[in-house]
Amino acid sequence: GVFSVFATVAVIVVVGVTRMANGQGPDGQAITYSLLNSSDLGAAFGTLMTSFGLTAMIPTVMNNMDKPDKIGTSLYGAFAIIFSVYICLTVAGYGGFGNSIAQYGDIVSAISGTAATLNDQGYAIIICILVLCASHFLALFCPVATDCEKLIPAKAPKITVYIIRTALVGVCAIFATVIPGVTDMIALLGSVCGMPNVMLLPLLFYWKACLIDVTGFKGIYQGRIIKFFGELLILLLSLFTFFFGLYGSIRSIILK
Incomplete structure (x- = not known):
């Protein structure tokens, strides 16, 4: 550099x-x-x-x-x-x-x-x-790849670490190449992370912690049909907004 x-x-x-x-x-x-x-x-x-x-x-x-x-x-x-x-x-x-x-x-x-x-x-x-x-690109994104290496077992071969780091930097390179600007990146991250974090993931975590771990999978719907249908509506709405937002973000990037 x-x-x-x-x-x-x-x-x-x-x-x-x-x-x-x-x-x-x-x-x-x-x-x-x-x-x-x-x-x-x-x-x-x-x-x-x-x-x-x-x-x-x-x-x-x-x-x-x-x-x-x-x-x-x-x-x-x-x-x-x-x-x-x-x-x-x-x-x-x-x-x-x-x-x-x-x-x-x-x-x-x-x-x-x-x-x-x-x-x-x-x-x-x-x-x-x-x-x-x-x-400059490597200086920006190598810390991300290095930090992700903490998830790799300490006994993993060095070649595994190198491959994972290369793959992570490659993914960052694809994003940096395909996405033309910061606003587009924010819009894409918002569509990918925003709606799942607001509606989808909280519902799934609630099912897992409060229902499935207590009474099994049938606890999601057994004895709570009205609540279950309401939760299904939330699930479908979050999936619709997720894919619609993702489609809109990708389409705006392609049209540029």
Whole structure:
């Protein structure tokens, strides 16, 4: 992940400098510029100060301090490094693309989407971002898989642990790939977990704890026909809302 970040920065700088030197993009169009006004400069500085790098800088530096009395020097150095990288990317990106950079959502799309056919630089930036995203993905979901390993017997072979962890991360990868956004994930989880937790599971647990464990399976309906039919109605209603909500969530994802 760290190396992919360095590689991504290097590719962006190389692409920007190359386009600046050529004075035009791969499509042959000239690069146009406009002077930044005070509001643009203020917005750019605000973006820098609230960026992920600076937001996480202070706690990250403090957490890795060997000499607490050098905290000031360490923070100055960290700020200088992040500021230098930010300026290099800004100058290279704007210098290489000019005003056309506003047409793209990010610099990666600008580099890989400026021509009908990807060139070496386009392939390089895509590979770097894929490696970077993969490392972030593993950092996010491996703790989930590791925590689930607590359910595996201690005497289980190592290969079993590896297979289960791989399968769990694979399931997470499928969800991350198929579900396009956070709101869709919330809707899907709500349809899968919401209704069963509200109606279905409480009813089943009630049957098991209060009826089946006391008088057997016949205790569900014997001597309580009216209550039993009411509980069946709740069961059918919860199943209907569960499948209807699940269908609606999946359909909205597919239509996107």
